[in-house]
Amino acid sequence: MGCLLSPEDVNTAKLEIRLAGGPNSCSGRVEVLHEDVWGTVCDDQWDLREARVVCRQLGCGTALSAPRESKYGEGDGKIWLSDVNCKGTEANLTECEAKPWGENICNHVEDASVECSGTEIPEPGPVRLVGGPNRCAGRVEVLHKELWGTVCHDDWDINDAQVVCKQLGCGDAVLAPIGGKFGQGLDTIWLDDVNCTGVEAALSECPARPWGDHNCYHKEDASAICSDSGITISTSVRLVGGPSRCSGRVEVLHKDVWGTVCDDQWDLREAKVVCRQLGCGPALSAPRESKYGEGKGQIWLSDVNCTGTEASLTECETKAWGDNICNHVEDASVECSEVDVPEVGPVRLVDGPNKCAGRVEVLHENRWGSICDDHWDMKDAEVVCKQVGCGSPLSAPGSAHYRRGSDIIWLDDVECKGTEESIFDCQARPWGEHNCYHGEDASVTCTGNPSPWHLKWCGDRARLF
Known part of the structure; x- marks a missing residue:
């Protein structure tokens, strides 16, 4: 190619x-x-x-x-x-x-x-953000037939939010919240299954169901947070020094530099958000006083105050970046369960012939991304097929068998045993760390029906039971 x-x-x-x-x-x-x-x-x-x-x-x-x-x-x-x-x-x-x-x-x-369309790009259909702190953050509403209505969050991601932010002249999208983050609308739900690439000039140019055709409730209203809203979003969080990727000292990335979090006001509510953001399942504890060793360099955050329901640590209240009177003996940690809850880490199969075959994509930080095919095999496919309710795997093709993705590559070197309940329980590199390109996107083809049979792995061989 x-x-x-x-x-x-x-x-x-x-x-x-x-x-x-x-x-x-x-x-x-x-x-x-x-x-x-x-x-x-x-x-x-x-x-x-x-x-x-x-x-x-x-x-x-x-x-x-x-x-x-x-x-x-x-x-x-x-x-x-x-x-x-x-x-x-x-x-x-x-x-x-x-x-x-x-x-x-x-x-x-x-x-x-x-x-x-036959003409140059038409005048973009009206769109607005409501319920937020300013016009550049809030619930997405579109005007159709002189009636404002909401957008369902099915398939809603950062690409869709990018189009909204650009259309409103609000800069770039920094987050695409789902689940009625800025309150529930009261009128019509106009759009569902919106699927933008991020380059469109208006939301009305993106593929979607017909106007008013949806299977949603207002608790699924989609939102967008744009850069001009003044709300800043850190792109990464990680746990280091612990026994697994789901336990350790909390570090956040800001200005391309990793730094720690001071444990002032640190408790289980903040730990819940970190565990959710990492796709690590429920929080078990929120250790303080550098349980997993003292970090080095910057202490980026202090006095973090979450409700426990946020999708990202950056949605919580906190002092300004780097503003603290802490030292590294106060570095905060979390301990999460290794079993991911389904609503935290969704998986989907896209661009295949049906819902049980396609390119594997995972949702992290409200953004869908693909998986690199390094080490990808039938054990990994076994977990994905089970997680999406599609029975057992028939194949685990790599090399972008079901087309290349167009957004971030979230996971690489995934190594499942085949017995895990979720792909997020498997060993892998940290989120977003990879050496791949989209020509290596991983896929699965499943039987399509949940089965009483299952594969039991014996070394490198599988037996049907």
């Missing part, structure tokens, strides 16, 4: 592209010109990101959909491109990764299409 043109050629050669067989010049089967011959594009890995690039290149506004399976008729002759993989921000399809020209195992029944 590589770019269609080398970097030095991109500026001098622009791929000619057209849409054929559709109702107008901005909808139809995608065809590209190569060596003076028009040919089609195979729909392997084809989705809205690639469609955005095509629509942008043709001056056809925003992408509405990315139909597959020759919706606008089968082409003839060459199939020039396959496995096209765009970020969605490129100006030209030649900037995207793809297999070499003409290399594919496709036929024309798999010809890719796009449907564009």
